[in-house]
Amino acid sequence: MKTATKLALVALAATLGAEAAQYARRDVYRVTNATYEKECGSCHFAYQPGWLPERSWRAIMSSLASHFGENAELKVSQRQEVLNYLVANSAEKANSLRSREIMEVIKPEETPTSITKVLYVGGIHGGFLDPAFKGKPQVKTLANCATCHEKSERGWFAPVTYEISDETFRVEDVDNSANMPVPSWLRIGKGK
């Protein structure tokens, strides 16, 4: 499909709010490469490849000697395998609504290398990093998705539970199957 057609479809979908039929999956696809899961997931959440565009994965994988201040070098064969996997499943290639939303907020001239700093993720979560924040979780970084997103390791970011002051908030689980109408991602209801 030509980019122009794609963009037109996305724009149309946003207007109608019911384009889910285009996407095979609502949220990101789960990790399916064992080397990626083992090599990258031993230090941090194994972010699904559908969270970043190909150019971002290439940039990350070509600077592993200094990876967020750490040495994360891989053997050449493993590096290539992981890179191939990430590129083949990157946000612009994944047939998921979540990946499409990510691509919408990243400007063409940007190559983000930190998923938690992409506004789509970082903006929503910014409050949790505020030193004055008194609720739960209290986190140093946003790198540990599974703290609140209990199914996130399977590529599924609902349901979510967190606390602000003394109130518990919960984003309920939603259906992840194809052809579902698009929900508001932020249906925040008061929990039990």
Next chain:
Amino acid sequence: MAVAAICASIARADTVADLLKQYESLGASRFAAATAESMWTKTFLDAKTGEQRKCALCHTEDLKRTGKHAVTGKPIEPLAPSANPKRLTDPEHVEKWFARNCKWTLGRECTPQEKGDFLVMIRGK
């Protein structure tokens, strides 16, 4: 369970023996757990960030305990084979983490002597 533990202990004996032999061939000798013990809690200043780093920062001082990644907070399984039989059973895994973690903590690769000292120390835990 018992069989798995025995297999792991055989794999560990082989892994450690092979690695020590390799380090010896590179000039190391007389590996000493005590040297590694004192290295374990020694702090190193990271020139770039000004941070004080040490092995125990992530792995804790008690190798039988679960550690924690200094930045992401992700749990690190215990290094002590008595608490985690998988440890020291895969030479590639050992070498990979020596390479990464020595560079992060000390700002350089560990020498064969240092690596041997660490292996002997961890093996005894």
